[in-house]
Amino acid sequence: MIAKLCWQLILSKGVIRDIERLCMRFFWKGSDTSARGARVSWSQVCSLRYEGGLGLRNLVVWSRACCLLLVKNILAGEGSLWITWVNEYCFRSVDYWNIECNAHFSWILSKLLKLREEARRLFYPNVNWIQIKGSWIWENIRDRREKVSWHRLVWFPAHIPKFSLISCMVILDRLPTKDRLARFGMSTDNVCEVWGIRMKSRNHLLSDCAYAREV
Known part of the structure; x- marks a missing residue:
């Protein structure tokens, strides 16, 4: 599921913030009115149920997971024609870890290059690409809270x-x-x-x- 949503959710922080604001207003007020006075912080609402939340997705983290899944596809050389094009015409003889961010690179590719430190922590040096799924990435980057007993x-x-x-x-x-x-x-x-x-x-x-x- 996360793989199918990669392109749709690679959005700017401002757009994601506006979407979450609308979600917050609808959740607490049922309409597009200010959610001021919400009973629980949105970050807690977006935590898992066994961590005291309601299990909704944090769109900022979800979008980052989608980006890291694209990074994984670039490193593994699989996923789409776009991945092949990036490896052949953008990186050429330099790999993802060492390429410099050029001005002519697209916004998406530049965004992916900014995630190299986090990608290195997840994917470097030895990984089994078959095991790296969207859900695995999500579990490794999401914010965690203490589990609740109730x-x-x-x-x-x-x-x-x-x-x-x-x-x-x-x-x-x-x-x-x-x-x-x-x-x-x-x-x-x-x-x-x-x-x-x-x-x-x-x-x-x-x-x-x-x-x-x-x-």
Whole structure:
């Protein structure tokens, strides 16, 4: 799948940033309005579920993985007519590691040459090209977070996405409860509507409140 998307996702950082901004707005607001006040950072949303995220793809890292897959194809001499053309007419007697970036090189090729240090870490000196797939590259360059113990309680088979998302927000303490709204200066009444005492927090809402315990 990643190989088929290589050309489509080699985009400038500005374009990727605009796409992610639109994705963020749609995810949190459901429309093209500002996502200010999002409950969880977009970087955490784009982490894997067993790392406390929602499993969405980080487009910046995904685009870099696509670029590195093209680098792999150049080094292995396989993939497309464009790869053959680059090796024959751009590199000629100099390989990818030693070629100087010339002004007449295309934007894509110049971008690939800027990834030489990262490519060297992944592909140099001895690699089995058959084993190097897009998923392998992705796993080796993506940002990692500490694994969480609760992801199977939330993202179990046949889960309902809406309920799982709410459960995830509960565990991360990102519900818009009154204590959090008060912290951001958005609420003046920070007491429980049922008893009129104590700040309404996540723990109070779900377990500490006597009414919640009865329910």
